[in-house]
Amino acid sequence: MTRSEFDDIRAHIAAEEGGSDDLLQIAGTLLDDLEQARLREATLRAHYLGLLTAARATVAADAIGDPDPLTFLRHELSKKGQLPTGEEEVLRILSDIRAAEALLAQLEQRPASRPRPSARMRRCAGAARRLPR
Template sequence: MMRSEFDDIRAHITAEPPRPSELLELAHSLLDDLEQLRTREAILRSHYLALLTAARATVAADGAGHPVPLTFLQHELAEHGQLPDGEQAQRILSDAVAAQSMLAHLDEPAGPRRSRAARSPLCGGVSRSLRG
């Protein structure tokens, strides 16, 4: 569920007195969404574990002097269609350099913040209604 959908649900619940049938329908919908999210999380965790295992095996193979240490990582990337071709390689390297630069600046203290009163409002707001 998107954040706006949660906002829509909250607005609907506070706007009118709840009817039991609507609340049951909402509860079923939320439980279905939670189940889908748990399944998606489990899949993502398994992909992460496979990638981490391949990365560790690659480093271990390099340390042990294996003649082709990237085999494990290349296999895992190819398995998911993520092995970059020559055209994508330069863009991926540029993205990696930019990401490293941004991560390096995360530890730096932030500059002074301007007060909210000095700026005009960023958003005037929009009223929402429950879809459906």
């Protein structure tokens, strides 16, 4: 959703009049939350792109035999205040990455297949009904 779409929706909400002020207030709050989530997502994508670019540059520098290929990655991490400073922090980071790798390995395993519901279960799973208009 673009900024102008957010503005259009806000203008539409502001133009509404009547007894549904509570609903309009909820809609405005939800729109604010959605806009903040989109902003956070854009920020995270920008940080990710910076780290990805630094990682690729590091690998490329290593491939050509650069004497200090980690320069790009160190620079990007230091900009974000994420450069490890002491031995204890280094050990914690290495422990965290091992735990994260183990969790990812668990997530990538296929879950046990569920038994398929019988035809009777599928028929009785719910009743179709229409909402009044």
